[in-house]
Amino acid sequence: MNRKYLFVDRDGTLIVEPPDQQIDAYDKLAFLPGVIPALRRCIEAGYELVMVTNQDGLGSDSFPEAHFLGPHRLMLQVFESQGVSFADVLIDRSFPHENRPTRKPATGLMRTYLADDAWSRRASAMVGDRATDLEFAANLGVRGFRLGDGEWDWPAIAQTLCAAPRTAEVERNTRETRIRVRVDLDRRADAVVATGLGFFDHMLEQIGKHAGIALSLTCAGDTHIDEHHTVEDCALALGQALRQALGDKRGTGRYGDAHEPADAAAVAITLPMDETLARAALDLSGRACFVFDGVFPRERVGDLPTELVPHFFRSFCDGLGANLHLAVRGDNAHHMVEACFKAVARALRAALRRHGADLPSTKGML
Missing domain, CATH: 3.30.230.40 (Imidazole glycerol phosphate dehydratase; domain 1)
Known part of the structure; x- marks a missing residue:
């Protein structure tokens, strides 16, 4: 059981989350400080990256999918150009009031992973920017890190995960x-x-x-x-x-x-x-x-x-x-x-x- 995952939120974790909480234009796309070298270090240490993100109402009139896809694909291309690839990208499109089992902190999106015993829960981790991300980590049975809490930033997380x-x-x-x-x-x-x-x-x-x-x-x-x-x-x-x-x-x-x-x-x-x-x-x-x-x-x-x-x-x-x-x-x-x-x-x-x-x-x- 040597396989290990680093599950990561998107907005507020990989990229800056704007006040309206929708990255639906190219000029809203900005990467968090230190995220690229930190993720590269994690990959070098053997982690597979899985993005897990709630995108409230994606595909609805309030958040057209066409507006989402351009900045999202550009983000992935920039990561890829820097040696950072995601093994999986999992997106929940529901609104909070719907309480769907696929929306973090629930683990409905993770059924395939939860049914797989070939990866180490102890060695894996989750990084997010909200309390619900920590709840999600607990529900998965992995360690959770919350960015912006005064203790953790990307260099500190990479150091903790990758350095003995x-x-x-x-x-x-x-x-x-x-x-x-x-x-x-x-x-x-x-x-x-x-x-x-x-x-x-x-x-x-x-x-x-x-x-x-x-x-x-x-x-x-x-x-x-x-x-x-x-x-x-x-x-x-x-x-x-x-x-x-x-x-x-x-x-x-x-x-x-x-x-x-x-x-x-x-x-x-x-x-x-x-x-x-x-x-x-x-x-x-x-x-x-x-x-x-x-x-x-x-x-x-x-x-x-x-x-x-x-x-x-x-x-x-x-x-x-x-x-x-x-x-x-x-x-x-x-x-x-x-x-x-x-x-x-x-x-x-x-x-x-x-x-x-x-x-x-x-x-x-x-």
Whole structure:
């Protein structure tokens, strides 16, 4: 049962619905923003498109069919020219007061589909612009999306339908630390971090904030001995969670610059903080490598030993499978450490960002 459908309304969903709710002239035909690339992406992801539309009184004196057909056929031709084809177009012509079983949200038009068990209800969906479209989706047993409700537009719908969720949860339990990490690479939220080390928490929050991801990390570690195990194991767990959430890395920027070609050298993110300047270059290569250049002017910032800063990033690269070059210069140790975390987070932000479905490697895997 691999077949899946995307059922779509027409007016207000594919094309703009005019005030009189009739597209009966060519100058009334206008496409909704983002609809064509979104539908192309859905087709590439394996969806078959089926248009299901109520056209009140179509064929009556109030809505002559001849006035409808020209703009409707032009709409289909434009879609076709852009690689968007509909497997079926289903039109109900009744008025609302007639309460016919073929009029959405009723499913009379869908008898053939409802009698067919060769497609997945769970994988299919319905997109419309009215509450009745959501009722129709529920009656079909598929997921419903309503455009214009403040949450959904076509790019967001295509992203939800076509992209596997980039989330992960990792638990790492040893005799020295007990860690739980959750990440969502496609959602921004305030980081929730608790490691028992205040300044280290603040630095991990910088990663969540400046990488533009949702991050939750808790750690119960043997800080009564020292900070080493907590810092190292949090880095390993965070890197592992990011690696799991990335999946096969298709569509990612891979490098620390969103516009850098896949076969080019990584572009550095340079970040100033007062007298401090940090520079991070990142490649999600699948190969762990870390190079650090910098000397901190004091041994601790808060409860974090500065010698553990490069060790954190080295362990992070081990967990993530990343190549990271990090350099920092400055006079204030606090500024230097924070600039390091922010620069790496900004490089991550660019590398994690999605740009389509291509794999950014000539090897065929990352």
